[in-house]
Amino acid sequence: METYTIFRNLAIIIIFAKVCGIAARKLKAPQVVGEIIAGLIVGPSILHLVEPTTFLAQMAEIGVVLLMFSAGLETDLKELLKTGPIAFLIACAGVFVPLFGGCLLHMCFYGFNPIGDPGFVTSLFIGVIMTATSVSITVETLKELGYLKSRVGTTVLAAAIIDDIIGIIVLTFVIGMRTPDSSMGRVVLKTLLFFVFSIIIGILSYHAFKWIDKRWPHTRRIPIAGLAYCFAFAYIAEHIFGIADITGAYFAGIILCSIKDSDYIAEKMDINSYMLFGPIFFASIGLKTDIADFSMNILWFSVAFVIVALITKIIACGAVAKICRFNTSDSLKIGVGMMTRGEVALIVSQKGLSVGILKPVFFTSVILLIIVSSIATPIVLKFLFNHDHSKKAAA
Amino acid sequence: METYTIFRNLAIIIIFAKVCGIAARKLKAPQVVGEIIAGLIVGPSILHLVEPTTFLAQMAEIGVVLLMFSAGLETDLKELLKTGPIAFLIACAGVFVPLFGGCLLHMCFYGFNPIGDPGFVTSLFIGVIMTATSVSITVETLKELGYLKSRVGTTVLAAAIIDDIIGIIVLTFVIGMRTPDSSMGRVVLKTLLFFVFSIIIGILSYHAFKWIDKRWPHTRRIPIAGLAYCFAFAYIAEHIFGIADITGAYFAGIILCSIKDSDYIAEKMDINSYMLFGPIFFASIGLKTDIADFSMNILWFSVAFVIVALITKIIACGAVAKICRFNTSDSLKIGVGMMTRGEVALIVSQKGLSVGILKPVFFTSVILLIIVSSIATPIVLKFLFNHDHSKKAAA
Numbered sequence: 001m002e003t004y005t006i007f008r009n010l011a012i013i014i015i016f017a018k019v020c021g022i023a024a025r026k027l028k029a030p031q032v033v034g035e036i037i038a039g040l041i042v043g044p045s046i047l048h049l050v051e052p053t054t055f056l057a058q059m060a061e062i063g064v065v066l067l068m069f070s071a072g073l074e075t076d077l078k079e080l081l082k083t084g085p086i087a088f089l090i091a092c093a094g095v096f097v098p099l100f101g102g103c104l105l106h107m108c109f110y111g112f113n114p115i116g117d118p119g120f121v122t123s124l125f126i127g128v129i130m131t132a133t134s135v136s137i138t139v140e141t142l143k144e145l146g147y148l149k150s151r152v153g154t155t156v157l158a159a160a161i162i163d164d165i166i167g168i169i170v171l172t173f174v175i176g177m178r179t180p181d182s183s184m185g186r187v188v189l190k191t192l193l194f195f196v197f198s199i200i201i202g203i204l205s206y207h208a209f210k211w212i213d214k215r216w217p218h219t220r221r222i223p224i225a226g227l228a229y230c231f232a233f234a235y236i237a238e239h240i241f242g243i244a245d246i247t248g249a250y251f252a253g254i255i256l257c258s259i260k261d262s263d264y265i266a267e268k269m270d271i272n273s274y275m276l277f278g279p280i281f282f283a284s285i286g287l288k289t290d291i292a293d294f295s296m297n298i299l300w301f302s303v304a305f306v307i308v309a310l311i312t313k314i315i316a317c318g319a320v321a322k323i324c325r326f327n328t329s330d331s332l333k334i335g336v337g338m339m340t341r342g343e344v345a346l347i348v349s350q351k352g353l354s355v356g357i358l359k360p361v362f363f364t365s366v367i368l369l370i371i372v373s374s375i376a377t378p379i380v381l382k383f384l385f386n387h388d389h390s391k392k393a394a395a
Numbered sequence: 396m397e398t399y400t401i402f403r404n405l406a407i408i409i410i411f412a413k414v415c416g417i418a419a420r421k422l423k424a425p426q427v428v429g430e431i432i433a434g435l436i437v438g439p440s441i442l443h444l445v446e447p448t449t450f451l452a453q454m455a456e457i458g459v460v461l462l463m464f465s466a467g468l469e470t471d472l473k474e475l476l477k478t479g480p481i482a483f484l485i486a487c488a489g490v491f492v493p494l495f496g497g498c499l500l501h502m503c504f505y506g507f508n509p510i511g512d513p514g515f516v517t518s519l520f521i522g523v524i525m526t527a528t529s530v531s532i533t534v535e536t537l538k539e540l541g542y543l544k545s546r547v548g549t550t551v552l553a554a555a556i557i558d559d560i561i562g563i564i565v566l567t568f569v570i571g572m573r574t575p576d577s578s579m580g581r582v583v584l585k586t587l588l589f590f591v592f593s594i595i596i597g598i599l600s601y602h603a604f605k606w607i608d609k610r611w612p613h614t615r616r617i618p619i620a621g622l623a624y625c626f627a628f629a630y631i632a633e634h635i636f637g638i639a640d641i642t643g644a645y646f647a648g649i650i651l652c653s654i655k656d657s658d659y660i661a662e663k664m665d666i667n668s669y670m671l672f673g674p675i676f677f678a679s680i681g682l683k684t685d686i687a688d689f690s691m692n693i694l695w696f697s698v699a700f701v702i703v704a705l706i707t708k709i710i711a712c713g714a715v716a717k718i719c720r721f722n723t724s725d726s727l728k729i730g731v732g733m734m735t736r737g738e739v740a741l742i743v744s745q746k747g748l749s750v751g752i753l754k755p756v757f758f759t760s761v762i763l764l765i766i767v768s769s770i771a772t773p774i775v776l777k778f779l780f781n782h783d784h785s786k787k788a789a790a
């Protein structure tokens with residue numbers, strides 16, 4: 001292959017991803033769904049314009065690491081500590097109930113496997129995909145309704161962030177289980193060691209970055225150092241601790257989220273992401289999906305997958321909120337606010353695919369979940385708030 | 396190779412490039428020289444931390460195309476038309492005299508070859524490398540001295556831009572000559588066809604972009620469309636017309652340089668460039684350089700190369716300026732202002748390397764030229780202006 005053909009592929013992907021992304025947004029679906037469909041259209045399934053290449057896969061890998069780094073950078077640790085324990089409990093329930101539900105669902109469809117079996121890890125992984133809440137659509141809806149700063153709003157926001165952190169720990173753990181020779185003890189040990197490493201290096205590098213930040217605020221060297229830090233963390237996580245590179249990148253982001261120029265770094269990362277790496281990542285999911293693999297069985301599984309993913313979040317988060325003395329209506333709102341899924345579900349699936357736990361065809365279920373949850377959440381939330389409002393007005 | 400090792404390589408390159416770049420700037424040398432040295436340090440020549448891989452080569456190729464696109468975008472067509480014919484004549488002399496000088500120099504060192512022979516193309520290519528003026532250091536010096544808006548200043552600026560355009564046409568032509576079976580006539584025809592294509596598509600797409608720009612000013616879709624446009628042009632130039640992808644990217648930039656949001660596009664491209672692709676490109680030059688190839692012969696050649704490159708520009712541009720009725724002192728200033736070389740010389744050399752016209756060892760000469768010219772230009776210019784000033788004061 002001549003080097004210049006990469007320009008052809010990139011031009012096609014960028015244009016199709018942007019056009020489909022805009023179209024998706026007009027149809028009230030998330031933009032990333034449009035980008036995935038763009039990949040499906042230009043890929044081997046339909047137009048055969050672009051074949052998946054190693055280069056595109058590597059660019060997509062950079063894209064996913066940048067996305068996770070940005071997610072970490074945008075974490076607001078202060079806000080988290082404020083809402084604290086209640087959000088933590090809601091997040092825990094919101095991770096483990098869907099995890100269990102997803103695992104059980106996969107077993108019902110594809111058979112029960114003993115612990116340690118590759119089939120069991122796949123079942124567990126389907127659960128892991130269900131864990132991560134994507135809060136952006138809920139945030140937008142609450143903002144629109146004027147309830148973002150309400151107790152429900154801040155609780156959902158904090159719970160969603162903690163939920164991501166717990167979700168990524170679970171992912172790390174499940175990924176560690178994939179190699180048959182790795183004993184449970186070694187996986188736990190490596191994961192623990194990684195956390196100890198992250199805390200020590202995190203504290204040291206946080207102060208180093210604060211120093212750079214103070215001496216040369218708003219200079220190019222800050223985002224550049226941040227980017228190198230993210231790549232280094234991703235590499236060390238995977239190479240030394242056998243932990244997913246995305247976990248490393250996410251932690252790198254969390255470590256830097258409290259320095260003064262974190263927004264400045266995030267802004268520069270965002271430009272890199274939305275211009276090139278983001279579209280390539282999402283389109284590459286579509287590229288790899290082969291519609292020939294699609295079957296009725298997968299369709300039924302996907303429908304069940306969506307139902308289980310939504311119901312488990314609503315029930316688990318809602319119930320814990322109720323236990324923590326929210327009223328029934330607010331508890332329901334919290335449950336619904338937590339049910340949206342987005343990029344992170346795709347990123348986790350991609351990781352599962354690349355380490356061989358997941359088959360590409362399961363992306364269909366994940367994409368369906370993202371579409372349904374992103375469309376349903378604003379509608380249901382608006383209904384709940386308006387219903388509440390009119391009841392109060394009537395009283 | 397595991398995918399995650401790309402993160403290791405990227406982290407190392409980004410950090411070393413930035414640190415060496417800053418160090419170079421402190422020593423009054425151009426930042427890119429620092430980045431090249433960073434590549435040399437981490438590469439197989441010294442530390443063996445990073446090996447040149449296909450992935451890095453492809454990233455570097457994207458980097459070089461982005462750099463040329465930015466160069467095109469930053470062209471000020473209005474300024475060009477204002478200074479017009481005189482700048483055009485100076486630029487022509489500044490391209491063809493060094494082209495001839497460089498070609499002759501290579502022949503003196505490595506033997507004369509008949510026209511059409513690969514050796515002849517290499518000699519010609521050494522001349523092509525000498526053509527492109529990098530005006531940024533001159534601009535900074537003139538700004539500092541307060542002469543940027545003087546007649547000398549605007550003339551140098553315009554001549555340097557026209558010089559780039561003519562230089563790239565010559566490059567296109569010489570690259571076309573590399574395949575032995577391509578007759579001179581075919582090369583001319585393909586080059587002409589590419590220009591006709593560029594003008595037609597250029598006019599159409601200029602209006603399309605103006606329309607997008609008017610409807611959605613300052614939105615993400617503008618730089619995204621710009622990026623796709625640049626990649627598409629680079630691909631079409633090379634695939635259909637057999638013309639260097641960098642020529643395509645440069646033309647894409649010139650086509651878009653007059654739309655309202657061209658600065659906005661350039662700004663986003665810059666972020667992509669300085670964060671990742673730029674450092675990778677310059678470091679990859681260092682990576683590929685093997686100091687083992689270095690010999691006394693190359694050292695002498697490099698010294699002669701630098702002298703010829705500087706003298707030919709000063710004489711050619713200065714003489715034409717003098718003919719165009721600048722006084723002797725101003726003519727000399729114009730000649731000196733035009734003698735700096737920078738990124739474009741490297742980009743052209745890289746192209747020669749990738750198509751097999753040039754050996755990696757010649758990069759030494761180019762790097763030396765960049766260092767010497769960037770350090771000498773400000774010193775000589777300041778001396779000339781101050782000398783002038785004190786003479787006037789004495790009179």
